[in-house]
Amino acid sequence: MRLLIVEDDIEAAGYLVKAFSEAGHQADHVGDGLDGYALARDNNYDVLIVDRMLPRMDGLTLIGGLREQGVETPALILSALGQVDDRVKGLRAGGDDYLSKPYAFSELLARVEVLVRRGGGSANDPTVLRVGGLELDRLAHKLTRDGKDIPLQPREFRLLEYLMRHAGQVVTRTMLLENVWDYHFDPQTNVIDVHISRLRAKIDKGFEKPLLNTIRGAGYMIRDTAR
Numbered sequence: 001m002r003l004l005i006v007e008d009d010i011e012a013a014g015y016l017v018k019a020f021s022e023a024g025h026q027a028d029h030v031g032d033g034l035d036g037y038a039l040a041r042d043n044n045y046d047v048l049i050v051d052r053m054l055p056r057m058d059g060l061t062l063i064g065g066l067r068e069q070g071v072e073t074p075a076l077i078l079s080a081l082g083q084v085d086d087r088v089k090g091l092r093a094g095g096d097d098y099l100s101k102p103y104a105f106s107e108l109l110a111r112v113e114v115l116v117r118r119g120g121g122s123a124n125d126p127t128v129l130r131v132g133g134l135e136l137d138r139l140a141h142k143l144t145r146d147g148k149d150i151p152l153q154p155r156e157f158r159l160l161e162y163l164m165r166h167a168g169q170v171v172t173r174t175m176l177l178e179n180v181w182d183y184h185f186d187p188q189t190n191v192i193d194v195h196i197s198r199l200r201a202k203i204d205k206g207f208e209k210p211l212l213n214t215i216r217g218a219g220y221m222i223r224d225t226a227r
Contacts, residue, residue: 001025001116001138006036007051019105024154033057038165040066045073052079060093067094074115114141129164132211132224134203136164141146142216145203163222196220216221
């Protein structure tokens, strides 16, 4: 799952980014409403988590503007304003859910999962990815191959999700560093090789046909070799 968090409280935003990452999801963060509006308008997110009181553009204006532009990404409003009238205004502005501060992360995560499950994501961004007998459920955070459960660590899950989103295509090291590790430079380590090796052992070992392939000099590709 890919989320955008629009929150001007840096400490609160950092907590959310870390918590969602530990749950196996990718969370981008921006600290003001205008930048949040631009990112949400121009990118494919599964869910937006928007604080109500933001610099440059408040959360309700942000969501209302997106709806006017035809952007239907589910939006959950986080706010210290928790009265009934406040919640009603948030929902009428185009929000899909409203959660008052303080909150428990477990409840926030459950609400986010419900929003995605309701079908707010686009048809081009399925919640279940399939390659051959491999099936990755992004919401349940579950992987199976030919019906057999395969446990993954959060980083392995994000790595496999990215590869499966680009099934049949060469994925370069740079693409993985930027989209799975959030590095915009090569740290000159073998972190990718180590994780690819671990992932390959989990999804290919013991099965007849390998799905995860190394493309020498180019990168990696996941594909159904039976085709």
